[in-house]
Amino acid sequence: MTGKQNAGRNANMERLRLVSMLMIVCYHYCIWGFFDEELALSPNKLFVDLFGMSGWVGMLLFVLISGYFMTEGRFTLKKLLTLMGTIWFYTLGALLVFALLDRSRIGAAAVKDALFPLTRMHYWFMSYYVALMLCSPFLNRLLHVLDRRQHALLCLLALFLCVGVPRIMDALAGYTMTSFVALYLCAGYVRLRMPRDRRVGDRCLLLGVLLLLACALFVGGRDLLRIRAGNVDALLESNRFLWSGTSPVSILAALLLLCGFACRDARSGGFVSRLGALTVGVYLFQSNGLVSLALWQDILHTRAFTDSPLLPLHAVGSVLLIFAVGLTLEALRRRFAAPLWARLVDRVCPPLENALNRLWDALFALGKKLLRDE
Numbered sequence: 441m442t443g444k445q446n447a448g449r450n451a452n453m454e455r456l457r458l459v460s461m462l463m464i465v466c467y468h469y470c471i472w473g474f475f476d477e478e479l480a481l482s483p484n485k486l487f488v489d490l491f492g493m494s495g496w497v498g499m500l501l502f503v504l505i506s507g508y509f510m511t512e513g514r515f516t517l518k519k520l521l522t523l524m525g526t527i528w529f530y531t532l533g534a535l536l537v538f539a540l541l542d543r544s545r546i547g548a549a550a551v552k553d554a555l556f557p558l559t560r561m562h563y564w565f566m567s568y569y570v571a572l573m574l575c576s577p578f579l580n581r582l583l584h585v586l587d588r589r590q591h592a593l594l595c596l597l598a599l600f601l602c603v604g605v606p607r608i609m610d611a612l613a614g615y616t617m618t619s620f621v622a623l624y625l626c627a628g629y630v631r632l633r634m635p636r637d638r639r640v641g642d643r644c645l646l647l648g649v650l651l652l653l654a655c656a657l658f659v660g661g662r663d664l665l666r667i668r669a670g671n672v673d674a675l676l677e678s679n680r681f682l683w684s685g686t687s688p689v690s691i692l693a694a695l696l697l698l699c700g701f702a703c704r705d706a707r708s709g710g711f712v713s714r715l716g717a718l719t720v721g722v723y724l725f726q727s728n729g730l731v732s733l734a735l736w737q738d739i740l741h742t743r744a745f746t747d748s749p750l751l752p753l754h755a756v757g758s759v760l761l762i763f764a765v766g767l768t769l770e771a772l773r774r775r776f777a778a779p780l781w782a783r784l785v786d787r788v789c790p791p792l793e794n795a796l797n798r799l800w801d802a803l804f805a806l807g808k809k810l811l812r813d814e
Contacts, residue, residue: 454716467495473742507627645700721770
């Protein structure tokens with residue numbers, strides 16, 4: 441049975457998207473709520489390490505899910521402009537709110553970040569995501585001419601370059617972009633080549649969960665050893681192997697979870713699918729440079745719970761609150777702001793596409809003329 445699945449979204453993948461965003465928000469609670477030196481060896485340190493340990497897996501999953509859908513999608517200027525409208529809604533909206541409530545946080549850099557979020561890397565993930573969108577037509581063309589074996593070998597080669605020699609890849613082409621492309625290739629393999637077999641999906645899901653649990657036990661045991669011994673500097677390096685963008689453990693866990701959900705029968709519609717489509721709002725809301733500074737320290741007062749026995753309760757409550765606010769904001773944006781932006785995009789797209797086509801034809805003709813002259 442072939443692995444080609446429905447082109448539309450399904451509740452299985454949207455459920456996984458929700459899980460991945462939840463992992464990311466938990467990770468942000470841990471890295472933006474505290475500094476390493478503020479959390480001494482203690483039960484709270486153990487909790488924070490465990491609570492946020494899967495953040496990189498969540499990020500990798502989000503890239504894989506995006507690649508899974510883009511593999512059989514079609515890039516258009518309208519899609520790009522629609523995404524830009526979503527990003528500007530949060531950057532300009534945050535700028536306006538802080539201009540009204542706290543102008544001390546507004547400076548020239550904040551204005552530039554709001555107006556040019558991609559080139560200023562205001563959302564680093566979205567900058568690379570858009571770059572991946574631009575590359576997707578060429579990557580899709582490549583994936584559709586490869587056979588199963590060639591595709592698998594290409595995925596293994598790309599993963600080896602990202603995991604085995606990340607510094608070399610970073611020097612040559614920028615590690616983040618090459619890793620996004622590698623994940624895209626792997627997601628394409630899952631979408632195009634893997635059989636839709638529930639038994640295969642169950643095994644992959646079980647292995648992925650067991651891998652995460654094994655890592656949790658390792659991290660927990662490491663922290664307990666550090667607490668007992670006072671400090672074991674050599675053990676500090678273990679996190680880099682387990683949880684990072686170059687970690688084979690993180691990549692393997694993310695791939696297993698993707699396969700676990702993708703190999704099940706596709707299900708369309710439903711409440712879960714609608715929620716999954718809103719997760720981009722959770723990311724753009726709480727990752728905004730202006731919002732995140734105020735959110736974790738001024739509103740949630742995360743550091744006040746550094747030594748408190750209530751820290752676990754505060755962490756869970758904070759993550760659920762941020763998730764709920766992000767989903768609500770995105771739902772409101774789609775209800776009221778998105779239709780207005782869509783009408784503007786519909787007016788702008790045809791003449792802009794024509795202008796770009798004419799520019800491309802002119803450049804192509806110029807290139808042919810220069811080659812003939814030589």
